[in-house]
Amino acid sequence: MLQKLRLAVVGLGRVSKSHLPAVRELAHKMDLVALVTRDEGKLRQEAEQWEGVKTYTSYDDAVNDPDIDAFLLLLPHDLHAEYSIKALRAGKHVLVEKPMAMNVKEAEDMALAAIENGVTLMVGQSRRFFSPVMESIKKVRANEIGGLININALLLAHMNKPAADWWKDESKIGGFIIPLWGSHILDYIVWAYDKMPISVYAQGHSNNPNWSGEDEVAISLNFGEGQMANVLMSFNAGVRPADEEGLTGKRIWSTQNSIYERYLIGTNGMMQLKDEYELLLNGEKQAECERTNANFTWQLEEFADAIREGREPLASGREIIRVMKVIDACFESMRTHQVVPIQP
Template sequence: MDQLKWGIIGCGDVTEVKSGPAFNKVPNSSLVAVMRRDAEKAADYAKRHNVPTWYDDADALINDPNVNAIYVATPPDTHAEYAIRAMRAGKPVYVEKPMARNAAECEAMNQVSRETGVPLLVAFYRRSLPYFLKIKELVDEKVIGDIRYVRVLLNWQPYAEEVGENPKPRWRVDPEISGGGHFHDLASHQFDFLEYVFGPIKTASGIARNQAGLYQADDVVIANFEFESGVLGTGNWCWTVNKEQRIEVTEFIGSKGKISFSYFEMNFIKVETEAGTVDYTIPYPENIQQPLIESIVSELRGEGKCPSTGETGARANAIIDQITAH
């Protein structure tokens, strides 16, 4: 495939800066069509981003002969549906994260990819960001020795629209659409990167509860997990604290020190050893998915490999399913 001509199904907020513009910045790649069920919004996106074609019907975009690769950027409840339709049409698929609502839907997607031979890639873009590659490098070089355990902590206050006299919770906390709540949305990034660094998680368990009653999904999760390598992990996630308690940090505890970093809040990396403390600040690119999209284009052109596939992407869903099962 010499030139990648992308079509986006679901040109919503995530595509405005994080991903959409990157398709035109990567060599041998261009964004040629977009689709959204709201025709007015689809036309507006196309106009603002100089996209030549827009649709309000997914099948029309999938069957457009000028589109040879498809990015599915809808909420998770339609990821499997659109990805499978695109792959059966012979078009490689790049799908947003989480890959789907649950592990079963992910497996259905991967089964079609295996049957058709059509590539399926997933938007776990931290696998290609320089900031996160630096963290992996520090672990691989044993800067803090052998890793003993991982600790994940995320405390956030409720989003503004989720509270008040007339709350309007976002689709992310509607399990019918997202598969769960904010844990499903954000922890998928965390577990995917942890496996990229440490290898597969062999067991995971936890407790997920709705304590505040702001919406249907869980709002607090406590988890334990173990990697095949022997590294242990714990995690605490809560979305109903006050702003003074807000914190988001992950720590890798090693035999010779500690690495602390943030997945979402800031781009700091702190390394603490007997020799002292070293801080790294590595900024994100303007379009945060661009490095991963570069690897996808490279793979589809037969020149390289993308680190985030349907097989790796499905694992985050499987881990989350295990943790929230009880």
């Protein structure tokens, strides 16, 4: 019988509520051996739910624990590189939440640390792991819509206040809508084309005083050879609350009621992804899945299986460097108001 992966979870904030059930569901493949957070109250509360789990308020102490094989890092974006590299250099495998890092230099340092220490680095591009999304990529690779020539992505959602205080600070989050949701959309586009765009033009603005980063964005990607992609994202698509008690009108938010569509146009057909839950090919339904958090389970299982099998995981650190290059180019274009070329 193969030894179970001994996992530590670092960070018990909002997103941990999606990851920890996945850890429990994969109990046949891994053991949660440690929880790590500086918040002692959260630490005690969560530890009560797990038998025999160690608790740490010091990340350095956890990194030095020989009973830990791998870390699941659920931290503010500005800590991703520092915490990942520290674990990787200690010979631990790392699954880090998206976006991979604050910039491509940090991402490259992370990937290099994984290579130099012979360990696995995977990035939590969790929205890859829905069956309709996977099926869409298979159909692109099989040329079922002919050659891919355009991807149009639309996200309309409403957020009035950030879900976490650190989201307000651009120095911790690295922007706003681009790292929060654009990192998923841009990852899908680069994954589908399986190559880098040759240039990017982006516009972005911040309209809400509750944060400093961009909440309205338009991105145009040129892949050359007649191939392109366009992304429109808004966190302003709804009516703001009139007071603390209620709303002045309908509010759009969450994957349950946002408008999230992707259209993949080929030389001989079109596919449509409705959120991550439904795929249509030339108007006919091809795949559908329930609106659950099962993608976090599939993602974590891919991490564990890749380690066990000694292979590179889907959404490995080396692969997601491509996404970080595109994100960096978006912010440079927004700053300079120019088309920004991207090196392969």
